[in-house]
Amino acid sequence: MKELIHCLYCQTENKIDENSHRQKKSQTCSQCGMPLPKHHPNSRRYRTKVFIGAFICICLFCAIMVIYLPR
Numbered sequence: 001m002k003e004l005i006h007c008l009y010c011q012t013e014n015k016i017d018e019n020s021h022r023q024k025k026s027q028t029c030s031q032c033g034m035p036l037p038k039h040h041p042n043s044r045r046y047r048t049k050v051f052i053g054a055f056i057c058i059c060l061f062c063a064i065m066v067i068y069l070p071r
């Protein structure tokens, strides 16, 4: 699976292989040669992680409120 990551320096889109994440080689931009961030705010993986975290927090809040509030 390939993922598009925007370079922080020149905003060029770079295609990143999922397999290359496991290797410890640092990814560099094809345009300017600067290292690409591992957890870019625009990356699909990061957004999924943020969504799951927010979802769990909201579920816990709802569960606490169901128990805490009077009927």
Ligand SMILES: [Zn+2]
Residues within 6 Å of the ligand: 007, 008, 009, 010, 011, 012, 029, 030, 031, 032, 033, 034
């Ligand atoms: Zn770049």
